[in-house]
Amino acid sequence: MTLKSIKRKSLFAREDLVNRLLSIAKKQGRSLYGLVNEIFELVIRAEDLGVNLQKAFKERWILKKARKDGFILVPEGLWYEITEIAFQNSKDETLKRWFEAGAWLAKRYIEVETEKPFEAFKRSIKAYSWNVPEITIEEDDGQVSVRIISPRMTESYTTLYSVFIQGVLETFGYKISGKSVSTGAIRIKAVRKGQDVKE
């Protein structure tokens, strides 16, 4: 085996960052040189793959959270097909299941995210909807407005997803005051129960 000497070069980096790396290297029982090289290799690999590392780390958070919320990740095209067939074969029960899934999710946020459950739900559902180009959920003075636009959604899927959102909103204590659903587009307005609809 031929040993090839690796040439080293020095670089200046912010002292506070280097100190933190030193502490990590020490904990892991390795050299600072090895750790810094590994970091550079990772960043260069990300660049080659065309991946934004920061975004990738955030997506990891999404995967972990989705797991806790009872979601799994399935191929999107296949999912739309399955939904379409189920909707044709068993419409009422399929609608019921979607509504219940929404209600379950909202209940979970109410129980677990005690501080601002609706805000936490909004963050999560937006993160899980990475395949949906536009999703806005606005809450103001006891009224909620939801707008979801995705050209990829089939007619049946749009209906089912709207029922899912309805399940969420009703469990959070809102009453649906307006709903418009057409292929790929959902608009829902809701008002906190016991509160009048503002014009």
Place this chain on the structure above:
Amino acid sequence: MSKSKRLVYVSEDLIKEAMEIARREGKPLGVFVEESIELALLAKKLGYELKEAADLLEVTKANRILGGAFVPLSVFNYLVKVVSKGKSKSFNERWYESGRLHGKYLKEKFEDPIRIFKEFLKASRWDLNEIEVIDGESSVKLRCFSTVLTDKGTEALLKYVEGAFHGMGYETIRSDYMKGMIILEFKKQEDTKY
């Protein structure tokens, strides 16, 4: 925040690549270095090691390209049950084709597509308690175990996995399953001569 600087050593080859990226992005090398370290510290803060972050990169890339949708597991299980009623064959064929497409993509894009496929399953199918892949000399064994997977869900997943391996250029030599358990063994397909 400290403005003092300290010297760190990096291998010359990596520095050259880093300089090239910094040049492309129109930023000084010093900024690139600091951003890289900050990212590594972020990974640490979020609770994973650099090796894990590297695997995540590939899975993230594959997920985005192949198109994954988050769906509630309870609804998924119900829909699978409804759809597969009496039409198991065509339903399973859909899963098989979807797997084959994924397998082909992974084979084209990655040096070790089986490892990436395993990471992909781990990242997307957390209804599986355990996924084991043993890459032996003459065959690859894959075992999945789940306590929540339904009968039909198991069948569909089996077809998806089989499709993925076929897409990666393998053929099935053993296929065994029961509710919540999949045992598959593959061997590399011999090159087709034209």
